[in-house]
Amino acid sequence: MPYSVAFYTLGCKLNFAETSTVGRQMKEHGFEITDFKNAADLYVINTCSVTDHADRKCKKVVSEALRYNPNAYVVIMGCYAQLKPEEIASIPGVDLVLGAAEKFNLPLHLTDLVKQEKALIFNAPIKETNVFIPGFSEGDRTRTFMKVQDGCDYFCTFCTIPLARGSSRSANVFDTVEKVKKVAEGSAKEIVLTGVNLGDFGVTHGQDFYTLIQELDKIEGVDRFRISSIEPNLLSPEIIEFVAESQKFVPHFHIPLQSGSDTILKNMRRRYESDLYLQRIETINKLMPHCAIGVDVIVGFPGETEEEFLKTYQFLNELEITYLHVFPYSERPNTTAKKMKDIVPLKERGKRVEMLRILSEKKRMAFYQKYIGTERPVLFEMEEKGSKMHGFTDNYIKVTADYDPLLVNEIVNVRLDRILGNGTVEVSIPVEMLRH
Numbered sequence: 001m002p003y004s005v006a007f008y009t010l011g012c013k014l015n016f017a018e019t020s021t022v023g024r025q026m027k028e029h030g031f032e033i034t035d036f037k038n039a040a041d042l043y044v045i046n047t048c049s050v051t052d053h054a055d056r057k058c059k060k061v062v063s064e065a066l067r068y069n070p071n072a073y074v075v076i077m078g079c080y081a082q083l084k085p086e087e088i089a090s091i092p093g094v095d096l097v098l099g100a101a102e103k104f105n106l107p108l109h110l111t112d113l114v115k116q117e118k119a120l121i122f123n124a125p126i127k128e129t130n131v132f133i134p135g136f137s138e139g140d141r142t143r144t145f146m147k148v149q150d151g152c153d154y155f156c157t158f159c160t161i162p163l164a165r166g167s168s169r170s171a172n173v174f175d176t177v178e179k180v181k182k183v184a185e186g187s188a189k190e191i192v193l194t195g196v197n198l199g200d201f202g203v204t205h206g207q208d209f210y211t212l213i214q215e216l217d218k219i220e221g222v223d224r225f226r227i228s229s230i231e232p233n234l235l236s237p238e239i240i241e242f243v244a245e246s247q248k249f250v251p252h253f254h255i256p257l258q259s260g261s262d263t264i265l266k267n268m269r270r271r272y273e274s275d276l277y278l279q280r281i282e283t284i285n286k287l288m289p290h291c292a293i294g295v296d297v298i299v300g301f302p303g304e305t306e307e308e309f310l311k312t313y314q315f316l317n318e319l320e321i322t323y324l325h326v327f328p329y330s331e332r333p334n335t336t337a338k339k340m341k342d343i344v345p346l347k348e349r350g351k352r353v354e355m356l357r358i359l360s361e362k363k364r365m366a367f368y369q370k371y372i373g374t375e376r377p378v379l380f381e382m383e384e385k386g387s388k389m390h391g392f393t394d395n396y397i398k399v400t401a402d403y404d405p406l407l408v409n410e411i412v413n414v415r416l417d418r419i420l421g422n423g424t425v426e427v428s429i430p431v432e433m434l435r436h
Helices: 013-028 054-068 079-083 085-089 103-109 161-165 173-184 209-216 237-245 262-268 274-287 306-318 346-370
Strands: 004-009 042-047 073-078 096-098 120-122 143-147 190-194 224-227 252-258 292-299 323-328 375-385 388-393 398-402 411-419 425-428
Touching: 004 013, 004 054, 013 042, 013 073, 013 103, 013 143, 013 190, 042 054, 042 079, 054 073, 073 079, 073 103, 079 085, 079 161, 085 096, 085 120, 096 103, 143 173, 173 190, 173 209, 209 224, 209 237, 224 252, 237 274, 252 262, 252 274, 262 306, 274 292, 292 306, 292 346, 306 346, 323 346, 346 411, 398 411
Parallel strands: 004 042, 042 073, 073 096, 096 120, 143 190, 190 224, 252 292, 292 323, 398 425
Antiparallel strands: 375 388, 375 411, 388 398, 411 425
16 A cells, blocks of 8 residues: 655745745655545645744644644755754654755655654755756646746845855756646646746846746636746846737736835845836836736834835725735744844834734725726636635736636636625626626
8 A cells, every 4th residue: 555645835935936846756655645634644844944933833733633633744944944954953753854966856755754763864965056947836727836946146235045046047948948848738727836036037148037927928728827936127128018918818916026025025136126016017007007016025024114104005005906925024944034123113113014914905895896887807716615616817816706616727707896894805797607
């Protein structure tokens, strides 16, 4: 009888794509993938260093796994495993810790599943992590998250990702397109392009992201491409113009800002100023007034006075954007920002987060309201909640409708009727679609 393996993923969409890739490797080596609660023989936990309290979250998942099977073999991999291998190895119940260079070699480290008295660590220096391994998620979504880039060369003062994932790298355009073609043979109707610094694609091959999306747009069998987070300095006007004309790339961008204060942007070592960011937003709205625009913001960075924060608030308030992802600044070991003075108290960081989250909700609802009474194409997800199903319009409005299994994983033009209390939009489906 084959060993069973269960996975748990913390963090970003990129991590989910990588977990799926490791899962396919394990199946090829004879393992049977099972649900986390099914008392698996082997548990693999893919960690993140960006979210707060990575250590606490990792310990909690390990404890939960051992509650289902006290004799399970436990493997920890991912960013946190690269940054703090000894810390992870000390968590009771952990048997194997794999850093960035080894996580895709998991089957090779499993000669048996005998519990270890002391966890084994395979964690090469991050400068040795220079091979690009593509990946994509599958199985439970109508969208596939496709990893086309990894690592980052930017070294922003608050960020540990270059230390956890290494330098920027990717496959070349031809190999990436071939990989996407294979993914397109599956059932997913939408492919989300992901990476650590997505717009830096191709830098090691003398190529660029603009060339990639032009080639991807020609692939048959994919209804939608969605670009995940992309740096404003790498989101060129040519990319924006291309998406505006494309029939496959949807009108949705997620563009990190981090601060509306040029002083703070400089201290963060960001590669743009607020004027460039404003130009990108204005270009998008001119060419695609229906485009959804998401923004990442960090508040409470060292030296962010009340005046500097209000610059960010006012800047965002005046921008034609759709929603915010707001994070309180969190001190990270081995980062330049951790050594900075003028620390913002935690209570003040929380207050600023709340102000921007309220602003985000106002922006989102105003965007949704513009489209009430109109029709938009929706891809309905496989996930079902009671008698309802949900999906997303091309411009990232989350909608809900009565569950119909024949509409799952289908792109349907629907009428947006009203905003519900939970922040989703109720839609009605044309009669001709209901007749199938």
